[in-house]
Amino acid sequence: MGASGPYCQNGPVTRASLDKQPHEVASMFDDVAERYDLTNDVLSLGQARLWRKEVARAVDARPAQKVLDLAAGTATSSLPFARTGAYVVPCDFSLGMLRVGKQRHSWLPFTAGDATKLPFKDDTFDAVTISFGLRNVQDTDAALREMYRVTKPGGRVVICEFSHPTWAPFRTVYTEYLMRALPPAARAVSSSPDAYVYLAESIRAWPDQRALAGRLGEAGWGKVAWRNLTGGVVALHRGFKQA
Ligand SMILES: C[S@@+](CC[C@H](N)C(=O)[O-])C[C@H]1O[C@@H](n2cnc3c(N)ncnc32)[C@H](O)[C@@H]1O
Numbered sequence: 714m715g716a717s718g719p720y721c722q723n724g725p726v727t728r729a730s731l732d733k734q735p736h737e738v739a740s741m742f743d744d745v746a747e748r749y750d751l752t753n754d755v756l757s758l759g760q761a762r763l764w765r766k767e768v769a770r771a772v773d774a775r776p777a778q779k780v781l782d783l784a785a786g787t788a789t790s791s792l793p794f795a796r797t798g799a800y801v802v803p804c805d806f807s808l809g810m811l812r813v814g815k816q817r818h819s820w821l822p823f824t825a826g827d828a829t830k831l832p833f834k835d836d837t838f839d840a841v842t843i844s845f846g847l848r849n850v851q852d853t854d855a856a857l858r859e860m861y862r863v864t865k866p867g868g869r870v871v872i873c874e875f876s877h878p879t880w881a882p883f884r885t886v887y888t889e890y891l892m893r894a895l896p897p898a899a900r901a902v903s904s905s906p907d908a909y910v911y912l913a914e915s916i917r918a919w920p921d922q923r924a925l926a927g928r929l930g931e932a933g934w935g936k937v938a939w940r941n942l943t944g945g946v947v948a949l950h951r952g953f954k955q956a
Pocket of ligand 1: 805
């Protein structure tokens with residue numbers, strides 16, 4: 714890593730690089746934890762709340778079902794499932810994000826864990842979901858396999874992630890927003906604006922809807938389908954573990 718790149722031994726990591734070293738990713742989220750939810754609302758132009766409602770509908774959590782919200786951060790993404798009466802476990806490897814989450818939602822069973830080596834037994838959860846997390850995991854396929862392992866037979870996965878707008882003119886405008894408008898906007902509201910340069914770059918490098926669906930299938934998930942939100946700025950992927 715070059716002298717101008719992220720560092721972590723002698724100071725805070727302000728952003729991860731695209732090879733997504735786990736210690737850099739965790740440190741980057743530790744750094745943004747306090748203002749993470751506010752920054753999200755601002756930079757998504759209010760769309761984040763709408764996306765979360767759609768995730769809740771897709772997961773369709775029922776009372777007493779066990780739901781794993783992986784890469785849950787401060788657990789804002791976990792709240793809609795908890796409200797249905799499901800037993801929700803928010804899990805993340807950034808202790809900073811977990812700490813802020815625990816201060817705000819102390820009743821939730823926050824769990825420290827890495828998406829590629831989950832600290833849960835096989836066939837534990839009725840549903841496993843991950844919002845804006847999978848793109849940050851260094852080994853996507855290992856995470857998809859781990860999510861499969863901890864899901865009960867017949868259970869479901871819902872992945873909410875930034876994706877690729879399907880209408881070319883909108884895709885051009887959106888890419889301009891990501892690369893030009895988002896970094897200055899992040900500078901105004903975030904404690905760690907460089908993390909949002911990583912956000913823009915990692916979204917551009919992320920597989921499109923069809924390619925991600927293929928990766929789910931390779932990890933074992935069946936009946937894989939996806940739905941675009943906000944013209945494909947975000948996509949929800951769903952799959953099932955064979956009963
Ligand atoms: C953009 S935040 C999303 C938080 C939350 N799900 C939401 O929707 O607001 C991404 C989260 O992924 C977590 N993360 C990244 N890689 C991870 C891994 N390998 N294992 C567990 N958590 C991970 C980060 O620590 C961070 O909290």
